[in-house]
Amino acid sequence: MRIAVVGCGAMGSVYAARLAAAGGYDVQVVDAWADHVAAINADGLRLVGPDGEHRATVRAHTAPPADPVDLVVLAVKAADAASAAAQATPLVGPATTVLTIQNGLGSAEGVADALGADRLAVGIASGFGASLRGPGLAHHNAMRALRFGAYAGLDPTAVECVAAAWRAGGFDAAAVEDIAAMQWEKLICNVAYSAPCALTGLTVGEVMDHEHMGPVSRAAATEAWKAARALGVGIDVPDPVEHVRAFGAQMPAAKPSALLDVEAGRVSEIDVINGAVPREAAKVGRTAPVNATLTALVRAREARL
Structure with missing residues (x-):
């Protein structure tokens, strides 16, 4: 080949x-x-x-x-x-x-x-x-x-x-x-860490139980999970918080690509990660304010790079 x-x-x-x-x-x-x-x-x-x-x-x-x-x-x-x-x-x-x-x-x-x-x-x-x-x-x-x-x-x-x-x-x-289901299962994890880490400099392991960012991270994941279910995507995720915890536990010291991009002075892929949730949710008449806000904050930070 x-x-x-x-x-x-x-x-x-x-x-x-x-x-x-x-x-x-x-x-x-x-x-x-x-x-x-x-x-x-x-x-x-x-x-x-x-x-x-x-x-x-x-x-x-x-x-x-x-x-x-x-x-x-x-x-x-x-x-x-x-x-x-x-x-x-x-x-x-x-x-x-x-x-x-x-x-x-x-x-x-x-x-x-x-x-x-x-x-x-x-x-x-x-x-x-x-x-x-x-x-x-x-x-x-x-x-x-x-x-x-x-x-x-x-x-x-x-x-x-x-x-x-x-x-x-x-x-x-x-x-x-069903590649769409797997895309969403990964996206639920990514939204929990990408924007929160990019905004704070925290690692994956530090975000989930952080006093201030932990609730935001969990809310972003739950919002994406609800959007996927509303869209009829066949995800196999009974509990979004447990899903992202298990994902984060595999690489607690990791920095998501969005954080690496911000640190390097590059524009990140936040529009297709956290930013994808409100776009997809709108297709079924839903909103995703947590992910929309996180996306806007990362964009604002990137505008100063």
Whole structure:
């Protein structure tokens, strides 16, 4: 299988390095950071984590080559997914599957518009912590679950083929029928921590029982849970607070990506995380004031960066 990872940031680097190391996959990456691309082409893509350091041989480009592949993986930020999809068209042939993996809700729609809904798979990554330490060098401190599902009309065998590639790369990966339910189950966790951590600088473990932010965090999760149920999404979450507690207990020292973005002076993905809840709730005549307020506060903070 020929695979092109578009967006070789922290998570894209983890995916590309592990897939290349699995054997049997011809992996290339596309990223706008010229120094990163040059380092990968010169010395390989290095990945450091709990299982040691590995170096993978992949080809790197600053722009997509006109050379269709079997699988295009869009590993960019949610706000960049639609534009990355449009730029990736030289990599897409008649039989190409496209996989988009972003936080939150809403980015897949733009990818489907650009490249076609029937070729699109949606991925959910949970329990991951990754960062770029320099050109050609990525670090990860956890690699838990990846789940994949069809966005619309993609053949289930194509989704399973994607999951098989990730399993070969050492990931806990599986194809699922109801990807929307899994997106919401993750979103409930994300809204509990993303905005509260971004606003306070607290870690995941510090937020839940914090005197002031704990009630806000729990309210954000409960509000998202109620929205999902009102929308008829088949989530398997009897108690949203217990759900997010179990999630947070797995990585108490972690900083959500929204906090990392704020600390780095970048605009976060808060619009597709906490911001997604009021948008989705409005579809069924509901409001989500906790998540709407948290989103507005993060946006205000970002405006000062």
